[in-house]
Every structure is written in structure tokens, then in C-alpha cells.
Amino acid sequence: MRPTVHDIAAAAGVSLATVDRVLNQRPGVRHVTREKVETAIRELGYIRDVAAANLAKGRTYPLVFILPASDNSFMHGLNAEIRQAVLRSPAERTDIRIVEVPAFDPAALVSVLEGLSREKPCGIAMVATDAPEVRAVVDRLVRERFPIVTLVSDLTGSLRHHYAGVDNIAAGRTAARLLGRFLGPRKGEIAVLAGSMLVRDHRERLEGFAAVMAEEFPDLAILPVLEGRDDPEVAHRLVADALGNAGIVGIYSLGAGNRGLIRALKEKAVDRTLTVVAHELTAHTRAALIDNTIDAILNQDAGHEVRSAIRILKAKADGLAVIAAQERIRLDIFLKDNLP
Amino acid sequence: MRPTVHDIAAAAGVSLATVDRVLNQRPGVRHVTREKVETAIRELGYIRDVAAANLAKGRTYPLVFILPASDNSFMHGLNAEIRQAVLRSPAERTDIRIVEVPAFDPAALVSVLEGLSREKPCGIAMVATDAPEVRAVVDRLVRERFPIVTLVSDLTGSLRHHYAGVDNIAAGRTAARLLGRFLGPRKGEIAVLAGSMLVRDHRERLEGFAAVMAEEFPDLAILPVLEGRDDPEVAHRLVADALGNAGIVGIYSLGAGNRGLIRALKEKAVDRTLTVVAHELTAHTRAALIDNTIDAILNQDAGHEVRSAIRILKAKADGLAVIAAQERIRLDIFLKDNLP
DNA sequence: CTGTTAGCGCTTTCAT
DNA sequence: ATGAAAGCGCTAACAG
Numbered sequence: 254m255r256p257t258v259h260d261i262a263a264a265a266g267v268s269l270a271t272v273d274r275v276l277n278q279r280p281g282v283r284h285v286t287r288e289k290v291e292t293a294i295r296e297l298g299y300i301r302d303v304a305a306a307n308l309a310k311g312r313t314y315p316l317v318f319i320l321p322a323s324d325n326s327f328m329h330g331l332n333a334e335i336r337q338a339v340l341r342s343p344a345e346r347t348d349i350r351i352v353e354v355p356a357f358d359p360a361a362l363v364s365v366l367e368g369l370s371r372e373k374p375c376g377i378a379m380v381a382t383d384a385p386e387v388r389a390v391v392d393r394l395v396r397e398r399f400p401i402v403t404l405v406s407d408l409t410g411s412l413r414h415h416y417a418g419v420d421n422i423a424a425g426r427t428a429a430r431l432l433g434r435f436l437g438p439r440k441g442e443i444a445v446l447a448g449s450m451l452v453r454d455h456r457e458r459l460e461g462f463a464a465v466m467a468e469e470f471p472d473l474a475i476l477p478v479l480e481g482r483d484d485p486e487v488a489h490r491l492v493a494d495a496l497g498n499a500g501i502v503g504i505y506s507l508g509a510g511n512r513g514l515i516r517a518l519k520e521k522a523v524d525r526t527l528t529v530v531a532h533e534l535t536a537h538t539r540a541a542l543i544d545n546t547i548d549a550i551l552n553q554d555a556g557h558e559v560r561s562a563i564r565i566l567k568a569k570a571d572g573l574a575v576i577a578a579q580e581r582i583r584l585d586i587f588l589k590d591n592l593p
Numbered sequence: 594m595r596p597t598v599h600d601i602a603a604a605a606g607v608s609l610a611t612v613d614r615v616l617n618q619r620p621g622v623r624h625v626t627r628e629k630v631e632t633a634i635r636e637l638g639y640i641r642d643v644a645a646a647n648l649a650k651g652r653t654y655p656l657v658f659i660l661p662a663s664d665n666s667f668m669h670g671l672n673a674e675i676r677q678a679v680l681r682s683p684a685e686r687t688d689i690r691i692v693e694v695p696a697f698d699p700a701a702l703v704s705v706l707e708g709l710s711r712e713k714p715c716g717i718a719m720v721a722t723d724a725p726e727v728r729a730v731v732d733r734l735v736r737e738r739f740p741i742v743t744l745v746s747d748l749t750g751s752l753r754h755h756y757a758g759v760d761n762i763a764a765g766r767t768a769a770r771l772l773g774r775f776l777g778p779r780k781g782e783i784a785v786l787a788g789s790m791l792v793r794d795h796r797e798r799l800e801g802f803a804a805v806m807a808e809e810f811p812d813l814a815i816l817p818v819l820e821g822r823d824d825p826e827v828a829h830r831l832v833a834d835a836l837g838n839a840g841i842v843g844i845y846s847l848g849a850g851n852r853g854l855i856r857a858l859k860e861k862a863v864d865r866t867l868t869v870v871a872h873e874l875t876a877h878t879r880a881a882l883i884d885n886t887i888d889a890i891l892n893q894d895a896g897h898e899v900r901s902a903i904r905i906l907k908a909k910a911d912g913l914a915v916i917a918a919q920e921r922i923r924l925d926i927f928l929k930d931n932l933p
Numbered sequence: 934c935t936g937t938t939a940g941c942g943c944t945t946t947c948a949t
Numbered sequence: 950a951t952g953a954a955a956g957c958g959c960t961a962a963c964a965g
Contacts, residue, residue, distance in 0.1 A: 255683065257942055268952040273944060281950060300683045304644040305942035308957050341916075343595065343640045426930035434888070437777030465930065548774070556918045576681075578896045581933060586926040590766035590805065593921060597958055608936040613960060621934055645958035648941050 256297040264293035276301065303571065307346060314567050315348045317369055318404070318559075319379040321356035325483050325509035326535035327555070331380075331405065334559040347563060350374075357451060359384035366390045369399075376400040376566030378417070378559075381408035383453040400569035402562050405553070406454045414569055417562040419553045419584045421454045425461025425507065427584060428530045431549050432503045433470035435528045440472040441502030444495045448483035448508030458507040458532070473503065481510045489513030496521045506531040515541045534587055542589050552585040596637040604633035616641065643911065647686060654907050655688045657709055658744070658899075659719040661696035665823050665849035666875035667895070671720075671745065674899040687903060690714075697791060699724035706730045709739075716740040716906030718757070718899075721748035723793040740909035742902050745893070746794045754909055757902040759893045759924045761794045765801025765847065767924060768870045771889050772843045773810035775868045780812040781842030784835045788823035788848030798847040798872070813843065821850045829853030836861040846871040855881045874927055882929050892925040 261272045267290060274282050275290040282290075293299075306312075318335050320328060332351065339349045352369075354361045359382050367390060369377060377394070381387060381403045388411045395401055395412040407416040432443065445462065447455045459478060466475055479495060481488030488510040495501065496517065504527060506514050511531050515538070518529065531538055534552040541547040561580045568575045587593075601612045607626060614622050615630040622630075633639075646652075658675050660668060672691065679689050692709075694701045699722050707730060709717060717734070721727060721743045728751045735741055735752040747756040772783065785802065787795045799818060806815055819835060821828035828850040835841065836857060844867060846854050851871050855878070858869065871878055874892040881887040901920045908915045927933075 255942095258944095259942080269943080269954095270945080270952055271950085274951090277944085283950060286950080302648070302942055303684065305648050305957090306944070308642070308645050308648060308959090309942075309944040311944095311957060337916075344643065420931075423931045427928050430928050430930055435774045435777075437775075461930070554918075556916075560916075560919065576677075576896075576900075578894075579900065583923070583925060583933070584931045585923060586928075586931075588767055588770050588926075590770055590801070591760075591763045591924045591926075593923070595958095598960095599958080609959080610936060610938095610961085611934090614935090617960085623934060626934080642958050645941090646960070648943090649958075649960040651941060651960095 255302075256299045257302075260297055261290065261293045261299055264297060265289045303573070313346045313348050314376065314570060315372075315374045316350070316376045316378065316563065316566055317374045318349065318351045318562075319362065319365060319377065320351060320353055321380055321382070322353040323356045323483060323509075326512075326537070327509050327533045330535070331555045331559065334556045337556070338559055338563055345563070345567075347567070349563075357382055357449065359387050362387055363390050366394060370394055370397065374399070375570040376402075378402050378404045378562040378566060380405045381411075381413075381453075382406075383408060387411075400566050402565055404558055404562055405555075406452060409453070415562075415565050415580070417558045417565065417580070417582060418454070419582050421457035422461035424532070424551050424584050425458035425463075426465045427461075427586065428458070428505050428507070428532075428549075428551055429462045429465035429470070431586070432505060432528055432530050433466065433473060435548055436470075436473065436503055438472075439502050442474045442476050442498065442500045443503045443505060444476050444479065444492070444498075444501050446479045446481050446488060446492060446504065446506040446508065446510075446514055448510065449480055450478065455508050462505055462507070476501070481508065481513065483509035485510045485513035485516075487513065489517050492517035493520065501527065503528040504530070509533060511535065511541075512537045515546055518546050534585070534592075539592060542587065542592070545589075548588075550587040552587060553582055554585060558582055595642075596639045597642075600637055601630060601633045601639055604637060605629045643913070653686045653688050654716065654910060655690070655712075655714045656716045656718065656903065656906055657690050657692060657714045658902075659692045659694060659702065659705060659717065661720055661722070662693040663696045663823060663849075666852075666877070667849050667873045670875070671895045671899065674896045677896070678899055678903055685903070685907075687907070689903075697722055697789065699727050702727050703730050706734060710734055710737065714739070715910040716742075718742050718744045718902040718906060720745050721751075721753075721793075722746075723748060727751075740906050742905050744898055744902055745895075746792060749793070755902075755905050755920070757898045757905065757920070757922060758794070759922050761797035762801035764872070764891050764924050765798035765803075766805045767801075767926065768798070768845050768847070768872075768889075768891055769802045769805035769810065771926070772845060772868055772870050773806065773813060775888055776810075776813065776843055778812075779842050782814045782816050782838065782840040783843045783845060784816050784819060784832070784838075784841050786819045786821050786828060786832060786844065786846040786848065786850075786854055788850065789820055790818065795848050802845055802847070816841070821848065821853065823849040825850045825853035825856075827853065829857050832857035833860065841867065843868040844870070849873060851875065851881075852877045855886055858886050874925070874932075879932060882927065882932070885929075888928075890927040892927060893922055894925060898922055 258272050262269050392412045401413045402415040403413050405418045479491040492514050529547045530549045532551050534550050598612050602609050732752045741753045742755040743753050745758045819831040832854050869887045870889045872891050874890050
């Protein structure tokens with residue numbers, strides 16, 4: 254039988270209350286007493302029963318998710334996954350609130366974060382907008398002991414505890430190798446469609462992509478980036494225009510708004526064979542993969558990101574460890590054969 | 594505040610014990626009483642606190658993992674992941690035992706399973722050997738209400754509750770498309786290295802591979818399968834021999850024993866450019882991917898498989914639901930750019 | 934058939 | 950600074 258607080262109390266010759274104070278690092282215990290208890294804990298190999306502790310405390314985990322109010326499939330999916338987590342709240346003792354902020358608006362994000370420090374959630378998950386003022390509040394909140402994880406888009410150089418998202422440089426590199434290998438000996442130009450070069454994940458994907466292209470596929474030239482603002486209409490216009498260029502042999506779509514990309518491809522692609530790699534598995538990209546309009550999709554599993562963020566925030570709140578491998582967000586590569 | 598058993602008891606005008614009997618579907622409750630309690634449960638929106646119940650019961654989950662005693666990296670990794678889970682046992686209330694059986698030996702597996710029914714574990718995870726007599730015991734155990742999940746290799750047509758592993762047909766198809774696309778316009782022959790055509794996962798991978806090759810890459814011809822018995826030495830000899838054939842442009846290694854494959858490739862590949870797709874990320878395949886000996890690795894995450902099997906067995910034992918998306922074992926595709 | 938009571942392992946008053 | 954006792958939500962004897 255596993256030792257319990259009773260066993261520790263008996264072994265140390267103190268009461269339950271004292272054991273509890275030591276366990277929870279609460280004040281009001283003489284140094285020698287504390288020592289005795291800690292020794293007993295060590296010698297008996299005591300492992301605390303977190304479930305029992307939570308029951309006694311009636312503990313819940315108030316968490317806040319801060320998302321950009323962007324109207325694209327990926328953010329909708331992310332939102333849906335959080336709402337799924339809300340449904341599981343009773344069992345997981347969480348109490349999750351979603352806060353939407355205007356996209357790409359550091360000031361708005363900062364003011365939401367400041368407001369949050371008042372209501373004392375036990376954890377914050379946020380899709381970060383990469384700006385110095387955001388970094389500053391995040392660092393302040395972390396110093397005030399709020400567990401914070403970034404979601405999908407990181408805030409490098411900040412003190413956030415964890416990043417629940419894919420390695421976007423690796424994603425860009427992978428896209429480049431897939432395109433390069435799929436194109437084989439063909440020479441030509443590659444169009445790149447991004448949302449905005451102002452967001453870090455898009456910049457990083459481009460960086461990785463350009464690096465591998467330059468290193469390994471010198472016969473393929475990257476055209477100036479098209480910024481579609483993650484908007485299907487804009488993306489459609491940009492891509493339709495670009496396809497006027499007969500030298501294009503491939504496209505890398507590293508942001509959202511793929512609906513517009515796909516429409517443009519279908520309008521123009523009758524006569525040509527383009528190789529296309531896009532990000533994020535949605536109803537549209539899935540259909541395009543199946544009908545060969547897209548050759549490969551790189552994806553991040555929003556459900557995994559949300560569940561991971563929750564596990565990590567809870568663990569941080571309790572000072573517990575996590576299973577690192579379980580929290581690694583993979584870059585999923587989908588061909589038409591391995592779709593979920 | 595969430596309603597508790599006390600609230601239900603009060604609302605239904607019965608005692609705690611009766612509520613508990615209804616909750617746990619135990620006998621000894623009049624039909625009308627049961628109705629009253631069930632109504633109260635429904636009306637108050639009662640949700641049971643599993644953690645509290647487990648505390649009261651002192652519940653633990655005795656689980657058994659049955660693995661083939663195969664000496665290859667993948668099985669070693671799987672074993673290691675289970676041992677990791679054993680270390681987490683105190684927190685997860687599990688009590689995990691690993692049983693090794695001779696590989697590819699249905700009779701041995703059957704006798705272990707029969708022995709198990711005596712010791713009443715609350716769940717069994719097994720790497721299945723696909724044979725009728727195994728199916729028969731598994732079906733019998735399932736009927737006797739043992740939760741059973743197959744791990745890595747499935748037992749199709751059986752009553753097992755769940756399969757924690759990848760879709761091997763999809764894996765074979767994916768391998769074919771990667772090889773085909775990477776080879777582009779090249780024509781030639783493809784060597785296939787398998788462990789044994791007697792195990793289902795290998796057969797299925799080959800099946801998927803051959804299907805896509807035939808449908809979409811008619812210029813590539815599949816050579817007769819080399820059966821390396823998942824043994825590096827045998828694999829080395831077979832591949833070294835095969836490479837004498839100058840027509841070979843690609844290799845698909847769908848089993849284990851890649852150490853031998855890699856050695857053969859390094860010995861012979863100076864003068865040629867082979868495209869190689871292999872299964873399972875190990876220290877050897879990882880190094881080979883990085884030095885361009887292998888072009889892509891298909892992988893199944895053994896840690897995920899083990900954690901998933903445990904979650905599912907526990908849920909089944911309690912009659913609880915799982916998060917389906919979380920339990921889907923993906924086919925990971927690794928290029929040198931997205932290695933973990 | 935139904936109810937009473939004493940815990941499970943831990944936390945939390947409230948005394949001392 | 951320390952301890953006694955009650956209780957978190959649920960289950961398990963044991964009575965009736």
C-alpha cells in the first residue's frame with residue numbers, strides 16, 4: 254500500500270495539519286519540524302494523491318484562451334476545439350473562457366492581458382501577436398506567477414512557459430523539400446502565398462522555405478511573396494494574376510485563405526501541371542488534395558494544441574511535470590492517402 | 594455548485610446508498626425507486642465525479658501488455674514506452690505488467706491469454722498475431738467482458754474493442770506516392786524489403802503500396818518482395834544482392850531490420866541515386882535520413898500508442914467515453930527537415 | 934429492498 | 950507553531 258499523509262504524520266511524530274503545511278509549503282512550521290517531515294516523506298517514498306487533494310480543495314482551474322477574431326477555417330476550428338474542451342470541463346475541473354481580440358492588434362491584446370491580471374485565472378493560453386509591448390506584459394504576468402502558454406504563434410524571447418504549436422521554420426523547410434522533390438528535374442518559378450509578413454509564423458515558414466530552396470533546389474526560383482491577408486478573395490485575385498506568368502511550376506501557400514487559391518487554380522489549371530503545397534487541413538484543402546489540385550498539405554492539429562495547452566497550464570498551476578513527448582505538436586504531412 | 598449524490602438523494606427522497614446502487618447499476622432497488630433516482634439525476638444534471646469515486650473505491654487498473662519477444666528497435670522502443678507508463682502508475686492508478694511471448698507464435702499467445710483470464714486484469718493490450726485461434730480466444734475474453742485493445746498490429750474480424758496503431762494500408766499507399774513522386778519521370782524497378790508476409794501489418798503495407806503503384810505509377814515495377822525477417826543481417830544480404838540489379842531506382846522498406854538495409858545502401862550507393870522510403874524512426878534510420886541515404890521515414894509513435902491504449906482500457910473498464918481524435922494514431926511522415 | 938455509518942487521502946477551519 | 954476534527958464526493962459494509 255502506498256504511504257499516505259497519515260503514515261508521514263506517524264513517522265515524523267506530528268499531526269496531519271503539519272504534514273499538509275509542509276507538503277504545500279505553507280508557513281508556520283519550525284525549521285526542525287519541517288526537516289523531520291521532509292525526511293519521512295523521502296524515506297517512505299511518499300507520492301501525493303493529486304486527485305484526493307483536488308477533491309478536498311474543491312479545486313477548479315479557471316483558464317482563459319485569447320484568440321484573434323479572424324474569420325478563417327483554422328481559427329474556427331481552433332475555437333471549436335476549445336468549445337469541446339469546455340464540454341469536458343466538469344470532468345477535468347476546468348473553467349474555460351474564450352476571449353476574442355482584434356487580429357494583428359498588439360494594443361488590444363495588451364489591454365486584454367492587463368484586464369486578466371485582475372481576475373486571477375490560473376492559466377492563460379494565447380495566440381500571440383509578436384510585438385514588444387505584448388512581450389512586456391507577458392513577461393510581467395509570468396513574473397506575477399501566471400502560467401502562460403502561447404498557442405499556434407509563439408512570442409519568442411518572452412518568458413512564456415511553453416509554446417503549443419508547430420515549429421514553423423521546420424514547416425517551411427519541409428514544404429520546400431516536398432515541392433523540390435516532387436518537381437524533380439523541372440526548372441521554373443515558385444509562387445509563395447502568405448497571409449501577412451507581419452505575423453511571426455508566416456515569416457518563419459517563409460524563412461525555412463527559402464533556406465532549403467536556396468540550399469538544395471537552385472533551379473527553382475522563389476517569386477516575391479503574395480500577401481493575401483488570409484482572405485480568400487484577395488488570395489484568389491493575387492494567385493489568378495500570378496498564374497499569368499508561364500514560368501510558374503509550383504506554389505507554396507503558407508497561410509490561410511486557401512479557398513481563393515483553390516478557386517484560382519481550378520480556373521487556370523486545365524492546361525498546366527502545377528505542384529502545390531498548402532497549410533492547414535480544412536474541408537476545402539482536403540477536397541483539393543483528393544482531386545489533385547493540391548499535392549500535399551502541412552497541418553497542425555488544433556485539437557492536440559488545445560488539449561496540450563490545457564494539460565500544461567494545469568500542470569504548471571500545480572507545479573507538476575508533463576510528459577514532454579505528448580506535448581510536442583507535430584507537423585502533420587497529408588498526402589491523399591493518409592488523410593484522417 | 595455541481596450537484597452531488599447528496600442532492601440526488603434529497604431530490605429523490607432516498608438515501609445515499611440507494612443513489613449509489615442506481616449509479617452503479619447494482620441490484621436490489623425497486624423499479625419505481627430506480628425511476629425516481631434516475632429522474633432526479635436527469636433533472637439536476639448530475640455528473641459523477643470519477644476521481645472521488647476512484648478514491649472511495651481505492652480503485653486501481655491492473656493492465657497487461659502482451660508483446661512479441663522480438664529483438665528490433667521498434668519493439669525495444671515500445672517496451673521502453675510501457676516502462677515509462679509503469680513509472681507514471683502511481684498517479685494514473687494503473688498497475689501494468691508486461692508479458693513477452695515468442696513472436697509469430699499463435700499457440701503461445703493463446704496460452705498466455707488463457708492464463709490471463711484467471712488473474713482478472715481490468716484490461717489487456719496486445720500486439721496481435723493474426724491467426725484464427727487467437728481471434729477465438731480474444732472473442733471469448735471480450736464476451737467475458739475483458740476490455741481488449743490490439744496494439745501496432747490488429748486482429749481484424751475479432752471483437753477487440755479498439756486498435757491502437759496506424760492504418761497500414763494507408764501507410765503503404767503513402768509510401769508508394771512518396772516514392773513515385775520523388776522519382777518523377779524516372780522509370781525502373783522498385784525493391785520491397787519486408788519482415789515477413791505472415792504478419793498482417795506487413796501484408797497490408799504491401800497491399801496499399803502495390804495498389805497505388807499500379808494505379809498511378811505504371812512506369813515503376815515492383816520486384817518480388819524480399820523477406821528479411823526483421824533481421825539486420827538477413828536484410829543486408831538480401832538488399833546487397835538485389836542491388837546487383839541495375840534497374841532498381843527505389844526501395845521501400847516496410848518492416849524492421851533497417852540497420853542491414855542502410856549498411857547495404859552505403860556499400861553500394863556511391864555510384865547511384867536510389868530513392869528510399871523506410872518505416873520506423875530509430876537512431877539508425879534517423880541518421881540515414883540526415884545523410885540522405887533514406888529520403889523519407891514513415892513512423893508510428895509508440896509512446897502515443899501506449900498512452901492511448903491505457904486511456905482506452907481505463908475508459909472501457911469504467912464505461913466512459915474517450916476523445917476519439919486524441920486516440921487516432923497518425924502515420925508520421927518524416928523528412929530530414931521535420932525530425933523531432 | 935433501503936438506510937446508516939464509516940471511511941478513501943487530503944485540506945481546512947479553529948483551537949491550543 | 951502545532952493539533953483535532955470536520956468534510957470534499959463517493960463507496961462499502963452492515964443493519965434493518
